[in-house]
Amino acid sequence: MDFILQFKCLTLEDKYLFETYISKHNILSYEYTFPSLYLWRKLCNIKYAILDDALIINKQEEFKGPFFMQPLGYKKEKLNSIIKKLMEIRKEYPSKYLFGDVNEEFINDIREYTDFNICSIKDIDDSEYIYSTKELIDLSGKRFHAKKNHYNKFVKNYNYEIKEINTPKIKGDCMELLKRWHSVKEEVDKELVMETDAINDVLCKLDILKLKTIAVYASPKTVDNINDNAAVNNEAEECKNTNNKIVAFSIGEKYASDTMANILVEKADINYDGIYAFINREFLTRYFSETQFVNRQEDTGSEGLRKAKQSYNPIRMEEKYLLNLK
Secondary structure (H helix, E strand, O other), X not given: OOXXXXXXXXXXXXXXXXXHHHOOOOOOOHHXXXXXXXXXXOOOOOEEEEEOOEEEEEEEEOOOEEEEOOOEOOXXXXXXXXXXXXXXXXXXXXOOOOEEEEOHHHHHHHHHHOOOOEEEEEOHHHOEEEEEHHHHHHOOXXXXXXXXXXXXXHHHHEEEEEEXXXXXXXXXXXXXXXXXXXXXXXXXXXXXXXXXXXXXXXXXXXHXXXXXXXXXXXXXXXXXXXXXXXXXXXXXXXXXXXXXXXXEEEEEEEEOOOXXXXXXXXXXXXXXXXXXXXXXXXXXXXXXXXXXXXXXXXXXXXXXXXXXXXXXXXXXXXXXXXXXXX
């Protein structure tokens, strides 16, 4: 190899640099937002370097191994040179794929501006679910009848209080809920363990990362309260009850020129009927109503996740590809 490219570990101080490069592209995958990259930097061993004035991100995923994400800020006339150099680097560290998390626009640029033969694989389990923000807020029509019922069931049966995650106490409550959430899992794998550290870290840097947050505290209503229509319908009261405990929290961001909402983290106690429908709608209503679309990320091939994400009626899938070149 005729040159050496030094890769650096991603840190919070790299936020401005990354956002400068990200802004040069219209990439709709949440994988390319800085908060997403920062959140999973340890799990995916994310590193970066600058090559021919382009930002090169190297990451690693289970079952895929290490690969390069699509370069950011590349000049099309330099794309051939960039890819040749990345192929040289990869010879030193053999892997299954040269590129991952790439979109069709990048593939088309390779076809037009280079002489490489492309072997592309649609990463189906990594396709992202895109929804209409308005639809998820309104929950109108037959398609959302079940979700509207779940939402109304939560409002009817529980006293609740909605808070922003902005104090050490609320952040601690979120971590306690995460611990409860993990405790019902049959197996706590490496990803879940690292998720705890990642979420705890992000909760300490919400302002720097410009993230939006919501925490829901709730307790069951008494029979008298349930029969009290004023208590049920008056959302302004939100039934502040000292017996409330945290039952859900979510962290999100706006991206793609504020047209998209990205739900980075969403955790809830399923013992509270309707809680997922409730926090999903409330979070969007309070912080993302001006966006057009919501990205609720991929299902990773999990049948349970796939069923849950499909139940919210996505309007399309943001597809991603794995590439090898010759």
